[in-house]
Amino acid sequence: MGASRSELKSLRSTKYTSSARTEGGIERLRALGYRSGLRALDLADRALGRDRKMVPPRRYRRFIGNGDFTKVGTSITQYMRAELGLLPSHDVLDAGCGVGRIAVPLTSYLTEGSYLGFDIVPHAIDWCHSAITSRHPNFRFSHVDIKQEIYNPEGTLTSADFRFPADGQAFDMVALVGLISHLLPDEVDNYVAESARVLRPGGKCFATAYLVDDMVAERVREGRTAFTFTHSRGTHFIHSEQEPTYAIAYRLDHIQEVAARHGLRLEREPQLGTWSSSTARPASMDLLVLERA
Numbered sequence: 001m002g003a004s005r006s007e008l009k010s011l012r013s014t015k016y017t018s019s020a021r022t023e024g025g026i027e028r029l030r031a032l033g034y035r036s037g038l039r040a041l042d043l044a045d046r047a048l049g050r051d052r053k054m055v056p057p058r059r060y061r062r063f064i065g066n067g068d069f070t071k072v073g074t075s076i077t078q079y080m081r082a083e084l085g086l087l088p089s090h091d092v093l094d095a096g097c098g099v100g101r102i103a104v105p106l107t108s109y110l111t112e113g114s115y116l117g118f119d120i121v122p123h124a125i126d127w128c129h130s131a132i133t134s135r136h137p138n139f140r141f142s143h144v145d146i147k148q149e150i151y152n153p154e155g156t157l158t159s160a161d162f163r164f165p166a167d168g169q170a171f172d173m174v175a176l177v178g179l180i181s182h183l184l185p186d187e188v189d190n191y192v193a194e195s196a197r198v199l200r201p202g203g204k205c206f207a208t209a210y211l212v213d214d215m216v217a218e219r220v221r222e223g224r225t226a227f228t229f230t231h232s233r234g235t236h237f238i239h240s241e242q243e244p245t246y247a248i249a250y251r252l253d254h255i256q257e258v259a260a261r262h263g264l265r266l267e268r269e270p271q272l273g274t275w276s277s278s279t280a281r282p283a284s285m286d287l288l289v290l291e292r293a
């Protein structure tokens with residue numbers, strides 16, 4: 001199958017890899033080889049009938065993180081159902097939905113409700129449209145052309161004043177999975193405000209993040225965490241000065257202060273991932289649940 005125009009455009013412009021890591025010629029070549037390898041594997045999957053309708057090709061899956069697409073998506077949505085009380089009649093907004101890792105397992109559950117996902121990578125949204133919306137019309141996806149150094153360097157909008165493509169109080173749950181760690185403080189402020197705006201009273205905002213308290217700050221300073229955040233900025237810690245949005249950890253008290261300012265409160269103590277207690281990788285992020293007053 002030929003690549004669509006939007007795929008070609010975004011494959012050309014999207015790095016998905018920190019330029020801090022690909023500065024050297026060898027690293028750039030390695031990244032190029034990796035991408036070509038994934039394309040070859042996708043072709044092989046098709047030729048051998050190993051491709052599955054509701055699983056995106058490998059070259060699209062690579063930018064959403066490690067782990068098995070189906071298993072990770074299923075475990076996240078199990079958590080939303082069992083722990084956060086997500087019901088089949090609920091309306092879910094998924095900001096930074098990627099290639100539908102959360103949407104796919106929800107298609108068999110949100111039978112009366114609805115799902116809206118938006119993302120800044122056009123071919124991810126194209127794939128979600130053709131694979132998911134075509135079979136489940138209550139699942140909708142929207143591409144938003146926000147500029148982001150890693151994922152969409154040629155975008156024209158900004159996260160700090162972006163308005164979610166949704167009416168106020170239209171959703172029971174907002175998911176921000178793998179997103180906060182790519183947002184700068186003024187962008188987090190706006191995304192939390194927008195989450196609060198679109199949530200119904202009592203609705204929940206579910207996020208993954210690298211959360212830092214005093215004890216974790218100590219470990220970060222000593223380099224005893226799975227991901228390194230070498231530059232402290234008071235409210236947050238960044239991995240790379242050259243490319244701050246590659247990975248950002250936030251002080252929990254800062255996130256709580258931002259949330260409170262926008263009418264959200266910590267619904268429960270965050271569930272800690274493994275990234276801050278050990279240097280072992282792969283490592284998981286912390287889970288944060290905020291509730292709309």
Ligand SMILES: C[S@@+](CC[C@H](N)C(=O)[O-])C[C@H]1O[C@@H](n2cnc3c(N)ncnc32)[C@H](O)[C@@H]1O
Pocket residue numbers: 063064065095096097098099100101102118119120121124146148151159176177178179182
């Ligand atoms: C680590 S991936 C996680 C994707 C998805 N939430 C999942 O769990 O599979 C981060 C996603 O956030 C998207 N993203 C980054 N900055 C964004 C922004 N400002 N607004 C919306 N999406 C953004 C990226 O394009 C990418 O798809």
